[in-house]
Amino acid sequence: MYIYIHIPFCTSICSYCDFPKLLYCNKYIDKYLDSLEKEIKSRYNNELVKSIYIGGGTPTSLSYNELERLLIIINNFNIDNDIEYTIESNVESLDIDKIKLLNKYNVNRVSLGVQSFDDNVLKELNRHHTKDDVYRVINELKKNNITNINIDLIYGVNDNLDILKKDIEYFLELNIPHISCYSLIIENNTLFGINNREYIDDNIDFDMYKYIEDKLTNNNYIHYEVSNYSKNGYQSIHNLNYWNNLCYYGFGMGAVSYIDNYRISNTKNLSKYLNGEYIDNTIYEDEDIQKSNTLILGLRKVGGINVLEFKNRYNKDIRDCYNIKELIKDNKLILKDNYLYINPKYFYLSNDILINFI
Ligand code: SF4
Structure with missing residues (x-):
């Protein structure tokens, strides 16, 4: 079984963000973790766990003690040997102590929200790190034996191809095995959407996509999904499970599960979640929907x-x-x-x- 855990808290809100998230507020965290623990106990049937993905939000926005409590809750799963165990993080919330804590609890993959190495782009996105911060955190992760690292990159924030070229150069210099590259999407309920930000020209967006693909594949990264590239052997096992349309549990506010052909969506309302009203809706997917999802998700993979x-x-x-x-x-x-x-x-x-x- 594959497990996704959603931690919705972030220390600031990015201008493009459409995920279920809330500003970090420590008075909610213990209650949230209480509720998460109860949800897991009420729905999980001790299946053998092959992959864990803690996403958000920013899971590492939790304090050291809160993060340790989360990792202890997760330790109660029936965990297989050699699993892929990922946590999402932003750059500024990952200090040395938290990295050591992740290592202690066998987290072996970190997905870092970098988005860009360019100060102006980062400012526009409302991200609060610098290129040097990224380098420092990645060095610290490597020193602590966490070498399976992904960075998320966003392109198309502006139409400057030189900035993108530099971003890719910096990524290559870091010598890490995975990158997810997304073209900026402007959703209505985000700061960019509210400010009527416009998309860059389609032709430039395509040039950027092509540049990324050519540069990365020429540097021994395998393009294995629309937005994802990895070194050989470092494809995300957890995400491949989604693209193969196989079952998984999603625990936490706003998380989605796919169990026995039921797509189960948790509430995005924090009060309801804290009250134990976890599930917002459950939809049975008949065989036509299953087939269509298997095809659509499967064709996202370059190998089909x-x-x-x-x-x-x-x-x-x-x-x-x-x-x-x-x-x-x-x-x-x-x-x-x-x-x-x-x-x-x-x-x-x-x-x-x-x-x-x-
Ligand atoms: S850190 Fe991630 S989840 Fe939080 S606001 Fe930014 S994009 Fe959204």
């Missing part, structure tokens, strides 16, 4: 989906379920060696292709 596995899972040939002939004929999809995948030439436009399967 194995059509034989699809047949074993649903007892149906994928070609009989969807009209993919035209897309194959147009060379947008490729079916080769039992894998169906998006032609790399069209990967940037994958949403336009995936829309056919909704």
